[in-house]
Amino acid sequence: MTIVEVNASKQYEVHIGPGLLPVLGPKAAALGKAQKVCIVSDSNVWPLYGAAADASLHAAGLETCAFVFPAGEASKNGESFLELLNFLAENRLTRSDLLVALGGGVVGDLTGFAAACYQRGIRFIQVPTTVLAAVDSSVGGKTAIDLASGKNLAGAFWQPSFVLCDIDCLDTLPEEVFRDGCAEVIKTAVLFDEPLFMELVRDGLRFDREKVIAACVRHKRDIVAADEFDRGQRNLLNLGHTFGHAVELLSDFTLSHGRAVAIGTAIAGRASVSLGLCDQGTATRIMWLLERFGLPVFTPHSAQALCEAAISDKKRSGDTINLILPKKIGECTIRPTPVSELENLIQAGL
Numbered sequence: 154m155t156i157v158e159v160n161a162s163k164q165y166e167v168h169i170g171p172g173l174l175p176v177l178g179p180k181a182a183a184l185g186k187a188q189k190v191c192i193v194s195d196s197n198v199w200p201l202y203g204a205a206a207d208a209s210l211h212a213a214g215l216e217t218c219a220f221v222f223p224a225g226e227a228s229k230n231g232e233s234f235l236e237l238l239n240f241l242a243e244n245r246l247t248r249s250d251l252l253v254a255l256g257g258g259v260v261g262d263l264t265g266f267a268a269a270c271y272q273r274g275i276r277f278i279q280v281p282t283t284v285l286a287a288v289d290s291s292v293g294g295k296t297a298i299d300l301a302s303g304k305n306l307a308g309a310f311w312q313p314s315f316v317l318c319d320i321d322c323l324d325t326l327p328e329e330v331f332r333d334g335c336a337e338v339i340k341t342a343v344l345f346d347e348p349l350f351m352e353l354v355r356d357g358l359r360f361d362r363e364k365v366i367a368a369c370v371r372h373k374r375d376i377v378a379a380d381e382f383d384r385g386q387r388n389l390l391n392l393g394h395t396f397g398h399a400v401e402l403l404s405d406f407t408l409s410h411g412r413a414v415a416i417g418t419a420i421a422g423r424a425s426v427s428l429g430l431c432d433q434g435t436a437t438r439i440m441w442l443l444e445r446f447g448l449p450v451f452t453p454h455s456a457q458a459l460c461e462a463a464i465s466d467k468k469r470s471g472d473t474i475n476l477i478l479p480k481k482i483g484e485c486t487i488r489p490t491p492v493s494e495l496e497n498l499i500q501a502g503l
């Protein structure tokens with residue numbers, strides 16, 4: 154097992170390794186004061202891992218209840234959020250009790266936001282069961298739900314009490330979902346870590362899960378420690394996301410987030426070459442690795458359509474957009490880009 158310590162506004166540990174689900178109960182009990190735990194999960198994950206999580210919490214002397222909602226991004230909304238808050242109140246959870254997010258990023262984001270709001274904030278534990286949640290969403294304390302006007306528009310910064318990543322849970326992931334999460338792993342390697350990039354080149358989808366997830370979590374931990382509230386450096390984690398969100402939007406969300414991020418990362422690489430920020434070899438290596446993981450690197454949409462979709466982002470401020478562009482493998486830069494230049498830049502990246 155690998156332990157990564159996170160030092161944000163709250164200190165906590167991320168445990169990564171095989172066979173960890175049975176220690177959820179003892180670790181939750183060791184936090185102290187809690188009597189009741191509400192496990193929040195979705196309709197795919199609960200049948201697979203709900204009983205094991207519940208049994209472990211019970212055996213540690215904790216009372217449990219479970220809130221299970223239909224799997225998928227469509228559930229990460231205000232309705233589920235209020236349903237969950239009401240469920241917590243009906244089950245009389247107090248401020249000293251705990252929530253457990255058992256699932257992927259959707260479960261983690263919804264549970265975290267409910268934890269931040271219920272009785273003005275209670276503790277929660279992240280048990281990520283997708284690659285994306287393991288390497289990205291479970292660490293760093295961003296929580297959110299989607300609004301009708303866009304994704305993640307309501308949320309809070311609320312750090313978990315600990316993160317328990319049982320890599321055995323990844324065995325049941327549909328291959329598409331596994332590959333999707335790998336887009337975030339590749340993103341992390343392009344941002345910070347050439348040796349990790351080379352390891353992914355060598356091993357492809359058979360990478361050492363504990364080692365690679367731990368490497369990604371350490372990078373995320375470092376960024377969060379430097380800029381917990383996303384006022385500067387944390388922006389780097391958006392590599393591939395500005396163009397990716399545009400591709401996702403234009404596909405009417407039929408293209409998965411990971412595939413959209415892969416295309417966005419490839420566009421960022423090619424656009425960076427056109428600006429002279431990186432060489433063609435770097436962009437080619439990024440595309441090659443994404444394709445090795447079965448991820449797409451091109452989009453049929455026009456630069457004009459992508460530009461319009463990118464600037465419709467509700468979280469954009471003013472007339473510039475912060476683009477994250479690779480300089481070389483393991484190093485990227487934040488480039489404030491006037492919206493007026495965006496279409497040409499995207500055209501160069503197609």
Ligand code: NAD
Nearest residue numbers: 197224257258259260282283285286290295322325326330
């Ligand atoms: P997800 O939670 O929808 O999971 C993907 C699918 O896999 C779902 O159908 C789920 O039921 C299923 N699944 C999960 N674990 C499984 C397992 N072990 N075995 C079988 N099936 C399993 O999606 P995701 O990709 O994990 O997360 C995407 C969400 O994360 C988005 O809402 C995104 O906005 C959010 N996100 C948040 C952050 C953050 O910092 N908070 C960062 C990145 C992404």
